[in-house]
Amino acid sequence: MSALTLTLKTRPDQRVDMSPLVCQKLENLDPAQIGAIKLHCGKKKLRVDELFTISGFDTKHILIKNSFAKLDYIGKDLEDGIIHVEGDAGAYCGMGMKSGVIKVFGNTGLYAGCEMKKGQLEIDGNAGDFLGGALAGNKMGMKGGLILVKGNAGDRVGDHLRRGTILIEGNVGDYCGSRMIAGTIAVMGHTGKFLGHSMRRGTLLLWNTPKLSASFNDCGSHTLAFLPMLFNSFKGLNSRFAENEIAFNRVQRYAGDMAEIGRGEVLIKI
């Protein structure tokens, strides 16, 4: 059975809420019923078939073609299934997803993977601010699963991260890992200012030496046994993180943020 393919016909001026178009909500619906679903677009509600050409039947595998940066909430609360996005995705892509896989071949906007619980979000391009973070006012960001970004990410990556893994092949902006509760963020590129600001627990794994705040204390260089296991768990990914050459187990360890409870760590490859 071919994937349910939604090809965008026109680019509306207003942002579109794509949250009704997730696998579990489309199960057992035929293309006509899917076409009749209404999506919020600014003040208006548009039928799916006004925006998209619909083909294919497999609602467990959704393909969104010609996507652009105003299609918000793609894969929100996804429960099982696969969503592929050809083009860019808007804000809140994969927000609160519970399982399954979302693969974006372009860039994503703000809050990608925010408060996600499980599953995998892959972004081939760049990600906006608050990747895997918490919504404004909420106390817990991503609670599980894996986010892989092959490009760069914006500010506040993993803000309030509770659990799960965020892997970034490129650079990140300021406040990476801010207010982290636990979990792991690995950054191969460079990091911005205020790394791990107010982090409580969790691990920031870095390939390049960051500019650390005074509230991070040097704990010396160490060989850590869990790192080879962590890198082994990335072997199945279509990413540089899966390559043997990038793995290491020897790190400089900094504990922080001492302005918080100080149980977090920044591990830098040496």
Next chain:
Amino acid sequence: MIINGVQIDATFAEAFPMKGTRAIITAQNEKWAMIAAQAMTGFATSVIACGCEAGIERVLSPEETPDGRPGVSIMIFAMGGKGLAKQLETRAGQCVLTSPTSALFAGIDGGIRIPLGKNLRYFGDGFQTSKVISGKRYWRIPVMDGEFLAEATTGQVDAVGGGNFLVLAQSQPQALAACEAAIEEMKKIPNVIMPFPGGVVRSGSKVGSKYKALNASTNDAFCPTLKGSSKKTELSPDVESVMEIVIDGLTKEDIDKAMRVGIQAVCDLGVENGITRISAGNYGGKLGPFHFHLQEIMA
């Protein structure tokens, strides 16, 4: 049944249900993994007084261990799940946590989850951290040589304990040599351990005693010095020494296999090396539901 001049008695070994688990100990090298494993499985020959039966299953290559270091697989068996969990935890805490460079991992993925590093983490006094890797939780406990890494839980499964056979020989050295040959072969079988010293027990027991305080006592029917005095003796005049091999395993089939290769190794030495009979310890079928009929196993 006679194999290479050795008589296989028409009897059966009687085994009983136990709870079992497996853990994997790794270290900087095989030497230190083995030291930790030997410590963890020490004083664990019999549930009669040790609380559990434990042993080393096999040495693992770095490719077979979760952290890519040399390792040793150990198994622990107890009469109940609660007792098993207690033994596992205290032994892991006193023998593996303390052993230099060690790490501890689950050896069984399924089954009921019982704590491995889950409670040992409190040794970290608040400095411990956990990592969930591929869905499994590991505890990183800061210790003086670096970090002790322990998987949070391991699996507890239904198991079988007390499979056994007796080697009857014309002399003590011949009985021991035969048992050593058997253990060498039985160690190659997965999912089983032979918990007694070197895998061999020279003081097989019967249920009960004339002394009320004891629930087990010497198996006088197979004591060669009592050939003329015990009414229950099962020894012919030419038998001068009897030794027993006890096997615990995850399934009846695993014990079957271990008994078969063990008995075969003994029989290969044959009557010319002083081996006269193979028998087994049973209690008339009253002790446990698992019966290992020697002649069926060797058929």
